[in-house]
Amino acid sequence: AQSVTQLDSHVSVSEGTPVLLRCNYSSSYSPSLFWYVQHPNKGLQLLLKYTSAATLVKGINGFEAEFKKSETSFHLTKPSAHMSDAAEYFCVVRMGEFTGGTSYGKLTFGQGTILTVHP
């Protein structure tokens, strides 16, 4: 079984300050982890992904995330928030690539974190 917990439902930051969105996962197998962003009235967009290569993953728009197996965490960070970063962010786990069965490729989403950026 796999699950994802996003520790904050809402995060509010000022423009130009750092962003930290927290995510913990649970997976029986070696997982792939993703962060997706959802802007109002737009589809889900992939920010970055971890698939067992480098533990520090860089994504689009200056975001990055670090996979920490010992802490089962995959927190999303950005050094300096921009107004356009305001959106809902989802941490997502996918069962490991080398497992069999019909759950291969299925995504399990966290509850989401709404990021608000103040001027």
Next chain:
Amino acid sequence: DTGVSQNPRHKITKRGQNVTFRCDPISEHNRLYWYRQTLGQGPEFLTYFQNEAQLEKSRLLSDRFSAERPKGSFSTLEIQRTEQGDSAMYLCASSNRQGIMNTEAFFGQGTRLTVV
């Protein structure tokens, strides 16, 4: 091909009516997924196709729901005898399996269903 396309974008229907949604995945993608997202929640898995075969169905998918992907390309999701609890955003995603690896999933913009 610019991405996953879903139609319609919005659907308002009366309780008890049937509705059908369509998803056109990225053309070379052999895997297709349906998810449902309700307000304030993350998307929840409904069902999964590899080519034309429906390989997994969530327990969320009641008998009123049926999905098809007849030729391994586009897919339809039908809801019969809609209920107010079916009101949600229905998302389609596609990905590709290349050997033992799976590419990331690309999502459509969704179909927002409102049952009145």
